[in-house]
Amino acid sequence: MNPIEDRxxxxxxxxxxxxxxSPSSSTTGDTYIKIPLRSSTLVNSLRGCGxxxxxxxxxxxxxxxxxxxxxxxxxxxxxRLQDLITEETRTIDSVDNEITAERTPLVVFINPRxxxxxxxxxxxxxxxxxSEEQVLxxxxxxxxxxxxxxxxxxxxxxxxxxxxxxxxxxxxxIVVAGGDGTVGWVLGCLTELHxxxxxxxxxxxxxxxxxxxxxxxxxxxxxxxxxxxxxAIKRTLYKASTGPICRLDSWRISxxxxxxxxxxxxxxxxxxxxxxxxxDIEDEExxxxxxxxxxxxxxxxxxxxxxxxxxxxxxxxxxxKPYLAQGPIANKIIYSGYSCTQGWFLTxxxxxxxxxxLKNILRMHVKKxxxxxxxxxxxPTSVRAIVALNLHSxxxxxxxxxxxxxxxxxxxGFVEAQVDDGLLEIFGLKQGWHASFVMVELISAKHIAQAAxxxxxxxxxxxxxxxxxxDGEPWKQPLSREHSTFVEIKREPFQSFMVRGD
Numbered sequence: 001m002n003p004i005e006d007r008x009x010x011x012x013x014x015x016x017x018x019x020x021x022s023p024s025s026s027t028t029g030d031t032y033i034k035i036p037l038r039s040s041t042l043v044n045s046l047r048g049c050g051x052x053x054x055x056x057x058x059x060x061x062x063x064x065x066x067x068x069x070x071x072x073x074x075x076x077x078x079x080r081l082q083d084l085i086t087e088e089t090r091t092i093d094s095v096d097n098e099i100t101a102e103r104t105p106l107v108v109f110i111n112p113r114x115x116x117x118x119x120x121x122x123x124x125x126x127x128x129x130x131s132e133e134q135v136l137x138x139x140x141x142x143x144x145x146x147x148x149x150x151x152x153x154x155x156x157x158x159x160x161x162x163x164x165x166x167x168x169x170x171x172x173x174i175v176v177a178g179g180d181g182t183v184g185w186v187l188g189c190l191t192e193l194h195x196x197x198x199x200x201x202x203x204x205x206x207x208x209x210x211x212x213x214x215x216x217x218x219x220x221x222x223x224x225x226x227x228x229x230x231x232a233i234k235r236t237l238y239k240a241s242t243g244p245i246c247r248l249d250s251w252r253i254s255x256x257x258x259x260x261x262x263x264x265x266x267x268x269x270x271x272x273x274x275x276x277x278x279x280d281i282e283d284e285e286x287x288x289x290x291x292x293x294x295x296x297x298x299x300x301x302x303x304x305x306x307x308x309x310x311x312x313x314x315x316x317x318x319x320x321k322p323y324l325a326q327g328p329i330a331n332k333i334i335y336s337g338y339s340c341t342q343g344w345f346l347t348x349x350x351x352x353x354x355x356x357x358l359k360n361i362l363r364m365h366v367k368k369x370x371x372x373x374x375x376x377x378x379x380p381t382s383v384r385a386i387v388a389l390n391l392h393s394x395x396x397x398x399x400x401x402x403x404x405x406x407x408x409x410x411x412x413g414f415v416e417a418q419v420d421d422g423l424l425e426i427f428g429l430k431q432g433w434h435a436s437f438v439m440v441e442l443i444s445a446k447h448i449a450q451a452a453x454x455x456x457x458x459x460x461x462x463x464x465x466x467x468x469x470x471d472g473e474p475w476k477q478p479l480s481r482e483h484s485t486f487v488e489i490k491r492e493p494f495q496s497f498m499v500r501g502d
Contacts, residue, residue: 056234058129064241065130067105067168072133074157075150079141084153104171104241107150107202108135109143109186111178114209122177122207125233138182143189155198173499174202175240179210180300184471185268187496188297191250194494203497205240207233212472214300214393218419219246220502223397239501247420247495249390250297253470257477257485259290266473269296275488288483298470299496301394302489304456305358305385307429308467312474357381361463361479366451369415369423377449383428385435387445388454388489391419395439401425402444414450422491423450456487 066072077085108126112119126135136146154172157165174190176183183206193201208216209225217223221236254275257263275293359381365374379386392399401417409415417425427445429435438445458466460479468477468487477485 056238058234061234061238062129064103065106065134065237067131067134068164069131071154071157071165071168072131075153076133078149078153079145082145082149084149084156103167104173105168106130106134106173106175106205106237106240107146108175108177108207109138109141109146109182110135110207111138111182111209113139114178114182119177119209122209122233125230126177126237129234129237138178143186144192147189147192151193151198170200172202173205173240175205175207175237177207177209179208180212180215180472181210181266181268183215184297184299184473187248187250187299188268190496191297191492191494201494201497203245203499205236205243205499205501207236210472212394212396214391214395214397215471217393217397218300218391219498220500222501236501240499243499243501245497246500248299248498249420249422250299250492250494250496251302251388251390251424252490252492253296253298253302254488255294255477255485256291256488257293258288258480258483259292261292261478261480261485263294263475263477265294265475266296266470268298268470268473269294269475271295296470297492298390300391300471301387301389302468302470302487303385303387304362304458304466304468304487305383305429306431306467307385307387307435308469308474311469311472312467312476357384358386359383361459361461361466362386363457363459365455366426366449367453368413369450369452371452374453374455377426380428380446380448382430383446383448384431385429386426386448387429388424388426388451390424392417398439398441400427400429400438400445401447402441404444412447414447417450420495422452424452424454424489425450426454452491454487454489458485458487460484 067075074085108130110119110123110126112123123135123137151169151172154165154169158169174186176186183204187204190201190204193199206213206216206219206221207225208222210216213221213223253269255265255269256275272293272295275291275295357379359379362379364377364379364386366377367374387394387400389401392401394400404414404416415421415423417423426448428448429438429445434443437443458477458479460481460483463479466477466479466485468475479485
């Protein structure tokens with residue numbers, strides 16, 4: 001007997017959910033909710049991963065999630081051949097072609113390198129619960145390839161009068177099994193659908209396989225991969241197909257640097273022909289005549305400074321010694337130990353100015369709420385890391401911005417933070433001890449500003465490199481003595497759609 005089928009029998013429940021309900025199929029028909037975010041506890045993490053007493057019938061779940069065979073094969077062939085396969089050459093099963101009101105098909109992107117050693121086994125389990133064609137390994141199929149060929153294949157079949165393809169296209173949802181970086185990658189690719197009017201844009205659910213999993217925590221999917229994942233995965237897929245949908249701000253980041261700069265950016269940053277910056281700010285150094293530009297989107301946070309440097313070193317250590325990456329718990333232990341070796345705690349005692357605060361290299365302008373003017377914001381002398389945060393979850397579920405009282409908000413000119421309010425919360429971390437107290441939520445981080453747009457000028461001089469990261473993906477940014485590197489962050493006009501798991 002297939003070991004997967006054998007395990008399935010062990011977890012079958014007595015309760016049979018013969019009808020699986022889901023929200024309306026189109027973007028306009030879904031009910032979008034706005035739920036205040038909160039810090040994740042262990043109980044919330046487990047609940048978000050689907051641990052409950054409700055039993056899910058496997059056959060009914062599979063019927064609800066699985067596309068008709070002829071459609072999923074057409075999508076698979078379109079992706080493999082990178083050509084749109086819309087000529088129907090297969091015999092269409094009449095049962096397959098029936099679309100019931102309850103069917104909400106899923107497509108799962110899985111990062112096999114996440115989740116310790118669970119990735120390949122989880123992939124096999126998902127393929128058993130749905131179909132092989134609907135579980136896409138990110139090593140083999142990139143999200144943009146799915147959108148360009150797989151999803152487009154559905155759209156073209158729908159345009160030819162295939163009502164089944166039309167229903168599937170309207171109701172399809174995406175599940176991302178990976179960490180924050182993987183989720184952001186998929187969300188960024190889905191943004192292209194907005195630009196070209198290819199709506200509705202599928203909402204996204206999450207199976208948390210990363211280390212921090214802050215996006216997952218923020219939308220009720222939990223903060224870690226549960227130990228009893230084989231039982232929990234069915235309930236997670238059920239929630240992904242039925243959960244309510246909410247909105248998430250996305251932020252466009254543009255980086256301009258002198259031509260000839262050699263940089264290895266994360267995959268979510270792409271080189272583009274040119275960037276245009278607002279003319280309202282007078283730059284002391286100015287841009288050189290020849291520049292190179294990178295462009296990307298983030299959803300949780302952007303940061304620069306010591307936290308990004310530690311993350312960069314940890315990622316390289318893990319890549320060089322992959323046997324250390326045995327799962328989120330091991331990653332966190334190694335990360336904590338590695339941060340102690342990078343000067344996060346001891347450099348305030350040194351007299352070398354290049355190892356001190358970001359004020360030496362950074363100049364910051366922001367546009368505040370309901371303002372169209374750029375305002376210079378001084379960088380506090382003691383700050384060694386600056387974070388622009390979109391969610392309430394940072395560093396594995398912490399809320400460094402804090403739950404601020406109304407009187408303090410009014411005094412500082414702040415508003416209550418939400419994931420869809422068009423604002424980023426900018427805060428600073430001073431050094432390792434300060435960051436440690438912030439991470440255990442004994443104190444709040446140093447509040448700097450709330451902004452609808454941010455512009456950073458990073459100057460070289462004594463510093464040869466700066467370290468930056470966005471949504472858990474760090475990189476080293478070489479600096480020039482003669483010219484500055486500019487980072488500009490603005491809100492995207494389109495919001496992303498997320499499925500809530502709580």
